[in-house]
Amino acid sequence: MVSKKSYELNEEMLNKIISVAYGDATLKDEFIVLRAAKQNPEISKALNSYKQTAKEVNVLREEEYSDDLLRNVVRKNFPALKNATSFLFDFYSMVFSRPIISALTTIILIITIVTTLIINKPVQYNYKYSETEIINADKQARQALAIVGRFFKQTQSTLENEIMGERVAKPINEGIGIVNNILEGETK
Amino acid sequence: MFAEQRYRFLIQQYKNKIYTYSLYMLKNRMDADDVTQEVMIRIWQNIDKFNILAAKTWIIKTTNNLCIDFLRRRTVAVKRELEIDEFFEDTYSKNHDSENPYLITHFKMIASKVKEAIQRMPENLRSVFVLYEIEEMKYKEISMALDLPINSVKVYLLRARKKLQEELKEYGQQEIV
Numbered sequence: 001m002v003s004k005k006s007y008e009l010n011e012e013m014l015n016k017i018i019s020v021a022y023g024d025a026t027l028k029d030e031f032i033v034l035r036a037a038k039q040n041p042e043i044s045k046a047l048n049s050y051k052q053t054a055k056e057v058n059v060l061r062e063e064e065y066s067d068d069l070l071r072n073v074v075r076k077n078f079p080a081l082k083n084a085t086s087f088l089f090d091f092y093s094m095v096f097s098r099p100i101i102s103a104l105t106t107i108i109l110i111i112t113i114v115t116t117l118i119i120n121k122p123v124q125y126n127y128k129y130s131e132t133e134i135i136n137a138d139k140q141a142r143q144a145l146a147i148v149g150r151f152f153k154q155t156q157s158t159l160e161n162e163i164m165g166e167r168v169a170k171p172i173n174e175g176i177g178i179v180n181n182i183l184e185g186e187t188k
Numbered sequence: 189m190f191a192e193q194r195y196r197f198l199i200q201q202y203k204n205k206i207y208t209y210s211l212y213m214l215k216n217r218m219d220a221d222d223v224t225q226e227v228m229i230r231i232w233q234n235i236d237k238f239n240i241l242a243a244k245t246w247i248i249k250t251t252n253n254l255c256i257d258f259l260r261r262r263t264v265a266v267k268r269e270l271e272i273d274e275f276f277e278d279t280y281s282k283n284h285d286s287e288n289p290y291l292i293t294h295f296k297m298i299a300s301k302v303k304e305a306i307q308r309m310p311e312n313l314r315s316v317f318v319l320y321e322i323e324e325m326k327y328k329e330i331s332m333a334l335d336l337p338i339n340s341v342k343v344y345l346l347r348a349r350k351k352l353q354e355e356l357k358e359y360g361q362q363e364i365v
Contacts, residue, residue, distance in 0.1 A: 018349050022321075053353055056302050057321050059295075065207035065224060070199065073225050078195075078232060 007039040009046060017043065021050035022057075191235045198231055198243055205244075205323050206251050212318045213255040215307050219262075223254045248325070248333040252315060259311070305355035309348055316341055317348035 013036065019025035020033045037044040129137075206227050210220035227250055231243075238246050306314060315334060319325045320341075331338045 014350075015346060018346060018353075022349065049357075050349075050353060053302075053349075053356055056298055056356075057352070060299065060302060060322055062204040062208040062322060063211050065203040069221065069224075070203060073228055077225075077229055 007036045007043065009040065009042045013043065014046065017047050018050055021047060022054045194240055195232055195235050198235075198240065198247070199228060202244065202247050203228075206247060208322060209248065209251050209315075209318055210255055212303075212306060212314060212322070213252075213311070214258055219258055223251060223258060226254055227251050244325075245329055245332045248319065248323075248329075249335075252334060301356065302352070305352050308355060309351050313344050313348035313351060316344040317352070320345050 013033070016025060016029045016033050020030050025033070033043070033047060037047050203224065207220055207224045210223040211217065214220050214223065227247065230250055231247065234246075306317060309317060316330060316336075319330045319333065320327075325333070327338050327341050330336070330341045334341070336344070
């Protein structure tokens with residue numbers, strides 16, 4: 001139950017009223033003040049009064065320092081700055097003066113880095129092989145290599161005995177014999 | 189080469205903040221011009237010494253120190269205090285689209301009274317109030333710029349708001365009459 005005392009316009013309540021009026025109070029304080037304002041017309045009046053002032057203050061803006069004055073200051077104190085190129089300045093202004101662009105650039109960079117890391121992540125095998133599996137794998141590798149070796153030996157003997165003798169040496173001999181016969185016929 | 193770009197960026201970004209703060213603190217357009225110019229020179233002299241992203245605090249701190257120096261040096265004889273309406277632009281009325289002359293005049297009068305009331309605040313309350321309400325700085329930034337604990341910043345702001353309310357109360361009563 002809320003005590004009657006909490007609806008009194010004391011110093012603590014006034015501080016809360018001011019914060020609520022200027023829009024920087026916590027939700028709890030806002031609730032307390034709005035509730036108290038319903039119960040106590042004095043609090044309601046103070047709240048409205050401070051809200052009105054806050055509204056008037058919130059419309060005040062920064063005073064404008066004219067570009068003419070700025071140009072005079074620059075001309076007088078920094079003559080070299082007059083001809084400064086504006087590309088980098090524009091870039092600086094674009095990136096730093098607009099938080100949304102800075103935020104977007106940061107987000108895009110982070111997404112790119114994270115994606116690259118995920119795609120290029122090296123594959124890691126954590127499986128541990130047992131002694132028997134290693135011996136078996138070794139045995140299988142030897143067998144596979146032996147089979148391959150046998151194929152090579154067979155190919156070599158086939159090349160030497162059948163292909164080189166029958167298909168290469170024999171036609172060459174026959175060709176040379178024919179050439180000899182022709183040459184002998186010419187000399188006669 | 190980068191120093192020039194940094195400088196141009198900082199000036200464009202903070203010239204109005206420097207000028208507004210000086211104007212509220214010194215209550216004089218010519219002095220505010222002088223302080224703004226001096227801050228610009230100091231920014232150029234220190235352009236390589238501070239981080240561009242943390243420059244705001246440094247700039248406001250420098251502006252505040254220069255304003256304090258100006259206020260100390262100012263003597264009664266050379267006091268050039270003008271009526272507030274003479275040196276503040278009509279920044280309030282510019283923010284309203286209304287073409288109703290009565291409303292425009294009304295808004296101008298209120299803005300003028302609020303600005304006058306801010307000017308009548310004690311120096312310590314005024315600086316915190318202007319930085320928080322008009323320059324929209326955070327408690328932490330104000331604390332760093334003015335070398336004050338955050339709690340003091342909060343207390344000063346609360347007192348400044350109360351003071352402003354008191355000052356405007358009289359004007360409100362006059363308007364009702």
